[in-house]
Amino acid sequence: MDDVLADTSIKIISEINKRLNKSYSMPELLSNDVRKMEFYQDYLAHNSFLKEPGFFLDLPVKENAVEIVKELGKHYEIFIVSAATEFPESLKEKLSWLEEHFPFISWTHVVFCGHKYMIQADYLIDDHEKNLRTFSTGTPLLFSALHNLHIEGYERVNSWNEIGNLLIPHE
Amino acid sequence: MDDVLADTSIKIISEINKRLNKSYSMPELLSNDVRKMEFYQDYLAHNSFLKEPGFFLDLPVKENAVEIVKELGKHYEIFIVSAATEFPESLKEKLSWLEEHFPFISWTHVVFCGHKYMIQADYLIDDHEKNLRTFSTGTPLLFSALHNLHIEGYERVNSWNEIGNLLIPHE
Numbered sequence: 001m002d003d004v005l006a007d008t009s010i011k012i013i014s015e016i017n018k019r020l021n022k023s024y025s026m027p028e029l030l031s032n033d034v035r036k037m038e039f040y041q042d043y044l045a046h047n048s049f050l051k052e053p054g055f056f057l058d059l060p061v062k063e064n065a066v067e068i069v070k071e072l073g074k075h076y077e078i079f080i081v082s083a084a085t086e087f088p089e090s091l092k093e094k095l096s097w098l099e100e101h102f103p104f105i106s107w108t109h110v111v112f113c114g115h116k117y118m119i120q121a122d123y124l125i126d127d128h129e130k131n132l133r134t135f136s137t138g139t140p141l142l143f144s145a146l147h148n149l150h151i152e153g154y155e156r157v158n159s160w161n162e163i164g165n166l167l168i169p170h171e
Numbered sequence: 172m173d174d175v176l177a178d179t180s181i182k183i184i185s186e187i188n189k190r191l192n193k194s195y196s197m198p199e200l201l202s203n204d205v206r207k208m209e210f211y212q213d214y215l216a217h218n219s220f221l222k223e224p225g226f227f228l229d230l231p232v233k234e235n236a237v238e239i240v241k242e243l244g245k246h247y248e249i250f251i252v253s254a255a256t257e258f259p260e261s262l263k264e265k266l267s268w269l270e271e272h273f274p275f276i277s278w279t280h281v282v283f284c285g286h287k288y289m290i291q292a293d294y295l296i297d298d299h300e301k302n303l304r305t306f307s308t309g310t311p312l313l314f315s316a317l318h319n320l321h322i323e324g325y326e327r328v329n330s331w332n333e334i335g336n337l338l339i340p341h342e
Contacts, residue, residue, distance in 0.1 A: 091266075108256070
């Protein structure tokens with residue numbers, strides 16, 4: 001979910017700016033490694049807001065995620081698998097968020113977990129190398145995010161449109 | 172979790188008795204099919220308490236579950252997989268319950284889902300035939316519960332002691 005369906009990084013940047021009176025922006029962090037390192041230092045020291053009620057309720061949806069996931073659903077069985085059990089407050093909020101933005105995804109196809117390596121699937125679209133590295137039953141796809149731009153060795157997708165082009169069968 | 176680690180049926184019987192002014196008991200339901208049918212009719216018509224805050228917080232632990240799961244953890248990697256995403260209120264409560272009674276199980280090994288058929292494992296210990304039937308990567312074990320006594324075709328375990336005898340390697 002986070003940084004694949006939901007633009008969690010955008011909200012994290014905004015929370016850090018608000019709480020520490022900073023002015024980080026995504027374009028700046030993408031282009032300036034020194035600022036990116038400063039940002040991650042701030043984030044690691046001040047990320048308790050992730051555990052506060054409400055954080056996961058109003059995350060922006062990634063561009064075209066709804067349309068492409070809906071279209072993929074015509075050709076694949078889709079599970080939403082979120083490493084979320086570390087954040088007890090997030091679970092109900094993540095269900096609400098999915099219901100709001102992806103009402104066509106049933107609770108039967110939502111999985112909250114810690115490790116993901118006991119999941120079997122044909123594809124895993126994920127922003128974390130640790131999840132892709134241990135995915136043993138199919139094709140891992142690395143969804144580009146601020147924190148994974150340095151990762152190599154995986155097929156990379158930069159947007160939901162790219163995922164659509166890759167996975168939606170052409171007529 | 173429910174009716175495997177936690178004695179959910181006992182609490183359901185107690186809630187039905189309290190709310191409908193009935194006097195069902197587990198020994199009676201186990202031995203009297205007419206009363207069992209009456210009970211399930213009451214349950215199906217009055218089970219909204221499952222979605223109320225607090226229901227999953229104080230479930231009794233199944234006899235010897237803690238000791239045997241802890242011992243199994245020395246020989247197996249254990250995931251707790253609960254079909255719980257139908258009940259948004261339950262998720263945080265289930266994490267609290269696990270933390271209270273099974274503090275040696277990390278959040279990394281807790282999975283809340285709907286369907287379970289995308290889980291790969293060597294064994295699945297479950298009280299529902301629908302979960303065992305679609306389990307494709309290992310050995311299904313049917314944990315006896317009031318609602319599954321009529322199910323045939325699966326290896327059945329009646330208690331955590333039986334699971335221990337079956338799965339803990341003998342010295």
